[in-house]
Amino acid sequence: MKPATPITTPSRVLYDEPDDGRPRFCAAPGLSASVVRRISAQKNEPDWMLNKRLRALELFVKTPLPNWGPDLSKLNLDEIVYFVQPEAAESKSWAEVPADIRRTFDRLGIPEAEKKVLAGVGAQYDSEVVYHNIQADLARRGVIFCNFDTAVREHAEIVKKYFMTQCVPVNDHKFAMLHAAVWSGGTFIYVPKDVRVELPLQAYFRLNARQGGQFEHTLIIAYEGAEVQYIEGCSAPRYDVSSLHAGCVEIFVHRGARVRYYSIENWSKNTYNLNTKRALVDEAGIIEWVSGNMGSGVTMLYPASILRGRGARSDSLGVAFAGPGQHQDTGAKAIHAAPDTKSTIRAKSISTGGGVCSYRGLVRVGSHARNSAVSVSCDALLIDDASVSTTHPCMKIAANEVDVAHEARVGKIGEEELFYLQSRGLSEEQAIQLAVAGFIEPIVKALPLEYALELNRLIELEMDGSVG
Amino acid sequence: MNQMKPKKNTLRADGANAGLPGAKRSAPPLVADLFSVSSTNCELKPLPEVSTVAAAAARPGMAGLEAQPMFSQRLAPPIAAYALRITRETLPAIDLDIRQVKAGGLIYLEITAETGSTANIWEKITAAGWAAVIVNLRLESQCRITYAASQTAAPEAGSWALRQANVAAGAEMTWFDLALQGSLTASEITTYLTGERARGAIYGIFSGSGDEVRHLNHRVEHLASRTESNLLTRGVLGGRSRADYRSLIRIAPDAPGCRGQEREDTLLLSPQARIESLPELEIRHHDVACSHAVTATRLDPERLFYLQSRGLDASAARELLVRGHIFAILDALPRPGLRRSVSEFFLSRSH
Known part of the structure; x- marks a missing residue:
């Protein structure tokens, strides 16, 4: 297989070109009970799932759009195609995947990533996972890593218990309702008690059909003492009509378990990325969020950790990049509901060419959360005078045996720093790129190698021509 | 402290000072001793009510608070609307004493500080009933005004x-x-830095005990280049008291070279006390240095232990640490009398 170039030299064009994918079943634009029934029938779903979808749809219709945050007025929910199934059934081996779909993934660097000893590859082409490869070793240890549609059929009991019940309930907010009504595809990970998955599991999501919606559901359950890392990458080709991504990630971290969730989201610039990510963390469990938000026209994403067991911990690292026309409204939430819990949030953002980066965070320490500690820091970098940075950190503290600290800084790249780098022979552009790379370095360091490379290259690419 | 005796040249806001510049007998009827201004060489004039109220109510901040039921029932047209003019001849110490407010009444005060003037204004709300105040200050170039509202x-x-x-x-x-003090105090302060190199600072102390509620909303709008702002608030909450602290520094797109910092630290003395903080930044120019910080902490048990090991009893140690928490602001208060009264307040207060 030819080496996948995107890892070392990503180019916007590679990510933005639509493939000639021939969808097998494509729902008509717009949302109605019949669309929801068709999606459910197509997937041969049990009744409880269909009922859940219909109930969510009812709620969705009744609920108004959020009246805060970025402007969603250009998002036309009636123009979106809520379900597209590509012409491929789920395959076990790479060779069985249709050639044009394979080409898409080649460009995105998936097989190369797999070669580099990643444990398994699940890639979502439009709305269904077409390729999944679980290492036999994992299956032997009882780890389930599969397409979410498959999980609904084969692991119904577990799915029924955890799917949109206590973590992200169906009625959580408007886009969670939408997600519950039309979700399709996604990933299901189940790690049994005391099993440690050493290598990160990986999936890549991509939106391809015109006006396509992507509503993948990710459910990760780490039983007592289990450990798992999951990497998710997203990219979508560029189209004229606004597309919508409203995914949902639910993570259950049981006692003493540890989950690390990475996501690099690089949707095309006309996508609305309105995502919900939440983890419920039990006693002594640890959740770690590492997220990079690069693409999308509008992003609203605030990974939340609910620390409900004594000594639970949450660690959020995020970097957001907003170029011309983009609004990245990202942040993190930590809800402390048990004693001795600890959360740290570190967020970095870069705005250039008129882009808007907002940090919107919530830290809530309940009255039961004695002896808890919270540390939040967010930094923003403004590259030019058309760009905007806003910070909205909300802290609600209802316990006094706590230590809560928040700080934020906004500024430009130091002139002395640039002068020094230029005096050492770098051009202005190189100097700025180096300073930016240094700014996001603490977050890039937390990423697996090829993702770190990709993130750095993507930011370089986005910054291209933004100087002078 | 609520019986501050008017000094010799007191201008009474009830219009009783006939013959003094600006004070007319034909002033609107007022409750006697509604409020008084004591200073020399400043000018107090009654204002026509309706227009000023309309102007004040049109402010964006007002609309937000009005929507809250606890305010909407208590707001009424002002029972006093006055303009105060500070000149270079005005002696700096000015006391505004707001003692008695008719239920639902509102006091509107417009203060203009002439170019180059200096003043230390101390506004005291010591009313037995509810008090509502709107103050609109206009600082001409190169003047320095300190306004303390207790x-x-x-x-x-x-x-x-x-x-x-x-x-x-x-x-x-x-x-x-x-x-x-008071079952509910809601205070919103906004500084518009409209001229180059203007500076604005907002310092705050809030204290809550029992079921008291505090709302503080501090904002600085940087509308001109090279302007600077500094926001610092310290709070002490005991009992089941609650505080809601919001702050915003906003830098306009055409205001390069601005500096701004905001910080709020709350000391939570009881497990039932609650604090909500929302310090916001909105930056629309890249040539900027802004920061904000928030902390919520308890009395450090190690410090308490240390002080007690040095011979202080538990309550004295506690008092000392509480005083230490607010000291940065206490120490910066502009008038010795004000410093003393805040200091005494904290000594007499059991949080």
Whole structure:
């Protein structure tokens, strides 16, 4: 297989070109009970799932759009195609995947990533996972890593218990309702008690059909003492009509378990990325969020950790990049509901060419959360005078045996720093790129190698021509 | 402290000072001793009511608070609307004493500080009932105004205040927002830095005990280049008291070279006390250095232990640490009398 170039030299064009994918079943634009029934029938779903979808749809219709945050007025929910199934059934081996779909993934660097000893590859082409490869070793240890549609059929009991019940309930907010009504595809990970998955599991999501919606559901359950890392990458080709991504990630971290969730989201610039990510963390469990938000026209994403067991911990690292026309409204939430819990949030953002980066965070320490500690820091970098940075950190503290600290800084790249780098022979552009790379370095360091490379290259690419 | 005797040249806001410049017998009817201004060489004039109220109510901050039921029922047209003019001849110490407010009444005060003038204004709300105040300050270039508002309403009453300042080039506006006593105090302060190199500071102390509620909303709008702002608030909450602290520094797109910092530290003395903080930044120019920080902490057990090992009893050690927490602002208060009264308040207060 030819080496996948995107890892070392990503180019916007590679990510933005639509493939000639021939969808097998494509729902008509717009949302109605019949669309929801068709999606459910197509997937041969049990009744409880269909009922859940219909109930969510009812709620969705009744609920108004959020009246805060970025402007969603250009998002036309009636123009979106809520379900597209590509012409491929789920395959076990790479060779069985249709050639044009394979080409898409080649460009995105998936097989190369797999070669580099990643444990398994699940890639979502439009709305269904077409390729999944679980290492036999994992299956032997009882780890389930599969397409979410498959999980609904084969692991119904577990799915029924955890799917949109206590973590992200169906009625959580408007886009969670939408997600519950039309979700399709996604990933299901189940790690049994005391099993440690050493290598990160990986999936890549991509939106391809015109006006396509992507509503993948990710459910990760780490039983007592289990450990798992999951990497998710997203990219979508560029189209004229606004597309919508409203995914949902639910993570259950049981006692003493540890989950690390990475996501690099690089949707095309006309996508609305309105995502919900939440983890419920039990006693002594640890959740770690590492997220990079690069693409999308509008992003609203605030990974939340609910620390409900004594000594639970949450660690959020995020970097957001907003170029011309983009609004990245990202942040993190930590809800402390048990004693001795600890959360740290570190967020970095870069705005250039008129882009808007907002940090919107919530830290809530309940009255039961004695002896808890919270540390939040967010930094923003403004590259030019058309760009905007806003910070909205909300802290609600209802316990006094706590230590809560928040700080934020906004500024430009130091002139002395640039002068020094230029005096050492770098051009202005190189100097700025180096300073930016240094700014996001603490977050890039937390990423697996090829993702770190990709993130750095993507930011370089986005910054291209933004100087002078 | 609520019986501050008017000095010799007191201008009474009830219009009783006939013959003094600006004070007319034909002033609107007022409750006697509603409030008084004591200073020399400043000018107090009654204002036509309706227009000023309409102007004040049109402010964006007002609309937000009005929507809250606790305010909407208590707001009424002002029972006093006055304009105060500070000149270079005015002696700096000015006392505004707000003692008695008719239920639902609102006091509107417009203060203009002439170019190059200096003043230390101490506004005291010591009303037995509810007090509502709107203060509109206009600072001409190169003047320095300090405005300290101390709200020590009766325990069962409260106060609501909306204060704003428009700061011209090179002028400096310093607010002290002291939300000390009263079942509810709501205070919103906005400084508009409209002239180059204008400076604005908002310092605050809030204290809550029992079921008291504090709302503080501090904002600085940087509308001109090279303007600077500094926001610092310290709070002490005991009992089941609650505080809601919001702050915003906004840098306009055409205001390069601005500096701004905001910080709020709350000391939570009881497990039932609650604090909500929302310090916001909105930056629309890249040539900027802004920061904000928030902390919520308890009394450090190690420090308490240390002080007790040095011979202080538990309550003295506690008192000392509480005083230490607010000291940065206490120490910066502009008038010795004010410093003393805040200091005494904290000594007498059991949080």
